Every structure is written in structure tokens, then in C-alpha cells.
Amino acid sequence: MNIATRSHKFWIQMKKGSDTVPNEVLDKIIIRGARQHNLKSIDLDLPRNKFIVITGLSGSGKSSLAFDTIYAEGQRRYLETMMAYARQFLQILERPDVDLIEGLSPSVAIEQKTISTNPHSSVGTVTEIYDYVRLLFAKVGTQFCVNCNIPVQQQTPDQIVRTILTDFANRNVLLLAPLVIGRKGHYRELFRELMAEGFVQVRVDGTLRDLQDGMEVSRYGTHNIELVVDKLKVQKKSASRLRESLKMGLERGSGTIILHDHDLKKDTFFSRLRSCPKCGTSYPDLAPNSFSFNSKFGMCRTCGGTGLSRDITPEAIVVDPRLSITDGALLFPKRDDFFLVSLLNSLLEPHGVNTNTPFEQLNATVRDLLFFGKNQKDSKKGIEFAGVSISNLKTKFEGLVPMLRDLDFEVYFGKDSADIEAHLPLVECGSCGGTRLRPESRFARVVDSGGHEVEIGSVVRNSIDKVSALFEELKLPRRNQEIAQPILHE
Ligand SMILES: [Zn+2]
Ligand SMILES: [Zn+2]
Incomplete structure (x- = not known):
């Protein structure tokens, strides 16, 4: 001391x-x-x-x-x-x-501990630097449409009215103003205030409900609450009413309104703020959460934010080619899946083989049939299952590989699911390319006047040196520069 x-x-x-x-x-x-x-x-x-x-x-x-x-x-x-x-x-x-x-x-603290427990993370993601990067993207990032890859622009109320009049002519619709999006709370006060203002209905987590005294929702649940602003049939003569309701709805919904098609039970989002001018897809405001793979607002839905998925290929499914399918040549189907084995038999029969044929004797045509559902021929042999004979399948057999990709391993394999998964190599998630983020977030970029741009994906994957080099090349417009300066400095 x-x-x-x-x-x-x-x-x-x-x-x-x-x-x-x-x-x-x-x-x-x-x-x-x-x-x-x-x-x-x-x-x-x-x-x-x-x-x-x-x-x-x-x-x-x-x-x-x-x-x-x-x-x-x-x-x-x-x-x-x-x-x-x-x-x-x-x-x-x-x-x-x-x-x-x-x-x-x-x-900024760099803890060695964090690195050692996360072997798959790059430096950019394990340090708190990523918190600042998320902030930078949330503040000066530009959303690009995931379908059209063009910058997302705002729509004026007049444009929205015109779109509704043409696309929803003669439909019965509800205009909903989103008040609560994915947040927790009982919302007693909100409901009370809305009632006091004379509103009569809200949509809570997808269900329409009449406002009532003492109304509340479960405190610890995550809720979506929308105010029913108007119910109407879309017609030329109702244009002015539509315009008025839309105006109020956009105010209530902080710039966003949901048009619920009562007949098709389908929601369409309109935003005064952020929607694609080409395909109309609306985007939420970018927030630091949008770039967090631990948040449901940011994570890739395919891999759950891990950036990795199981590689399901024919090679990975074949355990021992010397055996027959019945004897366990394949990882899938499991041997007591009598329905699927019977189905395979009915598919193999026209090709002159069956599930008792050693796998190595099956030719390429049959293997393509097994794994990808190709080369299917009409079978005279029905499926024998649980004492019943089924001659026609409701859906076409799509192949073992796609089936296994969609399979809930724990439900199907039970206690063996971990062993089965261990057979399948881990590879970069095909949906997010290993960035761990959902498409909307990956399509946000920081763009400068000279056409340089940085994608969040390149930040996630690279080292600190590379990332800071990426940002150094950026020439941001003055307004954005003022916002970004203290963040980039870090
Ligand atoms: Zn688009
Ligand atoms: Zn993914």
C-alpha cells in the first residue's frame, strides 16, 4: 500500500x-x-x-x-x-x-474469463465493445429491406390511405394502433385510461377484448397490446373517415398502424416511419436490442443466436453401409419407427429393393429417393401400419434429409437425442451465416456519403483491429458524425 x-x-x-x-x-x-x-x-x-x-x-x-x-x-x-x-x-x-x-x-473491460468460455466468439462479440457497436448501429444504421435490399423509407399518411383504398377495397378491416410491443406488465392503468377516453376495444396478444373495469393482463407475461381505433369497410366514400382514423392511429401507435383484414384474419403493417417502398414490409426502429443475439429481437430464429447448426447430409445419416436399414444402417429412421420403415418399403419396392437390402447395395437412384424423395414411382405395395393398410399418402415423401432437418430430436429420439446429435457435425448456421442475427438486423448497415458501408455481420466475425479499420474508412454525414463520434472513439 x-x-x-x-x-x-x-x-x-x-x-x-x-x-x-x-x-x-x-x-x-x-x-x-x-x-x-x-x-x-x-x-x-x-x-x-x-x-x-x-x-x-x-x-x-x-x-x-x-x-x-x-x-x-x-x-x-x-x-x-x-x-x-x-x-x-x-x-x-x-x-x-x-x-x-x-x-x-x-x-472498456476485456475479461479473459469470457473468452475462454466462448470458443466460438470473435473478440468483437465478447467484449463490451460490442455494446457500443450495437449502439452505433441503432443510432446511425440504415435499415435495408430483406427482400429488396433497398433502403427502407417512410410513408406519408396520404400514401398509406391510397394503398389501403386500392389493396383492401370492400374489405372489412380493423385499424389497430400498437401500444405495447413485447413488453411485460399488467397494464391496468393503460386500460383504465383508454376506457376513460371512450375507447371500447383492444387486441391483447392477438385476441380482441372489450375494455372493462379493473381489466389487466398477467404481470410477468410478455404482451402485445393494440388499440382498436376503428372498424370499417374500405370504400371510396369512407376515405375521409379512413384518413381521420389513420391519423389518430398513427399518433397513438407512434407512427405505426396495423390493418387487420377481418375476412382473411391477416395483419398488414403500415408505418409513417419505416417501411419498404417496394414490397411494403415495415421494419421496427433499430434499437441496440436488434443487434443482440441474446435478445429475441435480434437473434437468428434458425440457430437461436448460437450461429451454429447441425449439418444434416446423407453422409452424416449413414452409420454403417454394410447393414440394411432394418439392421441400423442409418441414424434415421430409428429402428422401431415402424410407420416410416413401412413407408420406405413401399417406396423401395418399385425399385426392386427393400429395407432388408444392405445399404451399400442401393444404387444412386434409390439413395436419392431415400434422402431427397427423388425418383418416386407408383407403388403397388401399401403401407402396413398398426394393422391398417394405407394405400395413398396425403403428402409426397420429401426425403430423410429434409425430414430430419425439421425433426424435433428430443421428441423423436427421446433420451438418445444427444447421442444422435453428436453424430451430426456442427457447422455455421446456414440462415445467418454465423452472424447469429436475424435477417432484419443483418440488413441494417452504417452507410457513408462515399458509398462505404459496414454490415453488422462483418463486425460480429472480425477482430477488434479489423473492425476499427472498417469504421475508420467511413465518412459519415455531419449529423451522424456527431452522434457516432464518441462511440467510434471507443
Ligand atoms: Zn422490400
Ligand atoms: Zn443462425
């Missing part, structure tokens, strides 16, 4: 001269009275812009000082300067137990 004692004296000397800390001492990080966890009210000065190593016995408080005090306070202060909306998405750290810290920069 030598350093601490000496700097304490230094501190007292400073105090004699003035009540505040002069600016020139800010080439140091000054810590006074740090008591986080087991720290014993430590005073310490650290030089800025230096590589500092903190060593000591296990339990002496190295992490409490580095992570829980200096890093925590640095990040907390930085986030405090962010807009309120951004803060709600980033985990705010509590103020550490310390009297004073001066000379701090926004801080």
Missing part, C-alpha cells in the same frame, strides 16, 4: 492550495476512498494512457479495483451521457463504493 500512502500525502498537499482538483492533474486517474467489496478505503493515483498491470495475492482486491471500481464507474459515466432510450438497453452498472474518481475515460 506504499503507493496509496504516498498519493494520500500528495492529495493533502493539493487540498491546501485549492478546494478543487486542478486540471493539470488529470493526466492521472485519481481514486479516493475505494471501498468496493473488500477494498479498505484505498487512495490511489494511476497514470493515464499507460499500460498498467495490477498484481497481488488472490483475494487482495485486484478485480474489485480494476473491474468493479474503475471500469464500472467509467462505463457508468459514459452511459449516463447517452440518450435515455439507449440506456434502457444497456446494462447500467451501479455506482461503485468510492468517494471520488477523477480523470476517467469511458472504459
Whole structure:
């Protein structure tokens, strides 16, 4: 504790001269009275812009000082300067137990622990740097349509009215204003206020409900609540009413309105803010959550945000080609799946083979039939199953490979599912290309005036050096630059 004692004296000397800390001492990080966890009210000065190593016995408080005090306070202060909306998405750290810290920069901590438990992650994703990247994309990113790959633009209320009049002519529709999207709460007050305003119906999690006294929804469930703004039949003569309702709906729904086709039971989204001009697909506002693979608003739906999926190929399915299907040549179907085995027999019969034929004796035509449902011929042999004979299948046999891809392993294989999965190699998820993010998020880019652009996918996969090089090339317009500057600096 030598350093601490000496700097304490230094501190007292400073105090004699003035009540505040002069600016020139800010080439140091000054810590006074740090008591986080087991720290014993430590005073310490650290030089800025230096590589500092903190060593000591296990339990002496190295992490409490580095992570829980200096890093925590640095990040907390930085986030405090962010807009309120951004803060709600980033985990705010509590103020550490310390009297004073001066000379701090926004801080980023790289924990070795995190890296070792996540072998598949790149550096860009394991550090808190990714929090800032998400923020950058949420603030200055441009949404591109996943279908048309063009920038998503906003629609005026007049354009929306024209679209509804032509595309939904003579349909019975509901105009719904989304009030709550995927959030928790009982929403008692919301319902009460809407009632007081004279509204009569809401749609809660897809079901229309009349507003009633004391109405609420389950507090811990995630809810979607939409206000029924109007019910009408779309006609030329109702255009002005439509326009009025739409105006109110867009106000209530923060720029978005849902048109529910009562006859087709189908929702169409319109946004004054963000919808594709070509195909009309609406997009939610970009938020830091949109770029989190741990959030359902960001994760790839195919791989659940892991970036990996099981590689299901014919090669992976064949366990032992010397055996017949009945004897276990294949991983799938399981041997007691009598229905599927019987179905395979009816398919193999026209080709002069059956499930008792050793797999290695099946020719390419038959293998294509087994794995991908090709070369199907009419079979005279019906399917014998549970004492019943079925001659015609309702659907065409699509092949073992696609069937296995859609299969719920745990339901089908039961306790063997882990063993079966272990046979199938893990590969990069085909849907998200390993970026772990859903398409909407992957189609958001930070674009500059010179046509340079950065996709979130290239950030997820690359090292810190590569990522910062990507951003250095960007020349953002001034408005975006002001927003992005403090983030890029990190
Ligand atoms: Zn589109
Ligand atoms: Zn994926």
C-alpha cells in the first residue's frame, strides 16, 4: 500500500492550495476512498494512457479495483451521457463504493474469463465493445429491406390511405394502433385510461377484448397490446373517415398502424416511419436490442443466436453401409419407427429393393429417393401400419434429409437425442451465416456519403483491429458524425 500512502500525502498537499482538483492533474486517474467489496478505503493515483498491470495475492482486491471500481464507474459515466432510450438497453452498472474518481475515460473491460468460455466468439462479440457497436448501429444504421435490399423509407399518411383504398377495397378491416410491443406488465392503468377516453376495444396478444373495469393482463407475461381505433369497410366514400382514423392511429401507435383484414384474419403493417417502398414490409426502429443475439429481437430464429447448426447430409445419416436399414444402417429412421420403415418399403419396392437390402447395395437412384424423395414411382405395395393398410399418402415423401432437418430430436429420439446429435457435425448456421442475427438486423448497415458501408455481420466475425479499420474508412454525414463520434472513439 506504499503507493496509496504516498498519493494520500500528495492529495493533502493539493487540498491546501485549492478546494478543487486542478486540471493539470488529470493526466492521472485519481481514486479516493475505494471501498468496493473488500477494498479498505484505498487512495490511489494511476497514470493515464499507460499500460498498467495490477498484481497481488488472490483475494487482495485486484478485480474489485480494476473491474468493479474503475471500469464500472467509467462505463457508468459514459452511459449516463447517452440518450435515455439507449440506456434502457444497456446494462447500467451501479455506482461503485468510492468517494471520488477523477480523470476517467469511458472504459472498456476485456475479461479473459469470457473468452475462454466462448470458443466460438470473435473478440468483437465478447467484449463490451460490442455494446457500443450495437449502439452505433441503432443510432446511425440504415435499415435495408430483406427482400429488396433497398433502403427502407417512410410513408406519408396520404400514401398509406391510397394503398389501403386500392389493396383492401370492400374489405372489412380493423385499424389497430400498437401500444405495447413485447413488453411485460399488467397494464391496468393503460386500460383504465383508454376506457376513460371512450375507447371500447383492444387486441391483447392477438385476441380482441372489450375494455372493462379493473381489466389487466398477467404481470410477468410478455404482451402485445393494440388499440382498436376503428372498424370499417374500405370504400371510396369512407376515405375521409379512413384518413381521420389513420391519423389518430398513427399518433397513438407512434407512427405505426396495423390493418387487420377481418375476412382473411391477416395483419398488414403500415408505418409513417419505416417501411419498404417496394414490397411494403415495415421494419421496427433499430434499437441496440436488434443487434443482440441474446435478445429475441435480434437473434437468428434458425440457430437461436448460437450461429451454429447441425449439418444434416446423407453422409452424416449413414452409420454403417454394410447393414440394411432394418439392421441400423442409418441414424434415421430409428429402428422401431415402424410407420416410416413401412413407408420406405413401399417406396423401395418399385425399385426392386427393400429395407432388408444392405445399404451399400442401393444404387444412386434409390439413395436419392431415400434422402431427397427423388425418383418416386407408383407403388403397388401399401403401407402396413398398426394393422391398417394405407394405400395413398396425403403428402409426397420429401426425403430423410429434409425430414430430419425439421425433426424435433428430443421428441423423436427421446433420451438418445444427444447421442444422435453428436453424430451430426456442427457447422455455421446456414440462415445467418454465423452472424447469429436475424435477417432484419443483418440488413441494417452504417452507410457513408462515399458509398462505404459496414454490415453488422462483418463486425460480429472480425477482430477488434479489423473492425476499427472498417469504421475508420467511413465518412459519415455531419449529423451522424456527431452522434457516432464518441462511440467510434471507443
Ligand atoms: Zn422490400
Ligand atoms: Zn443462425
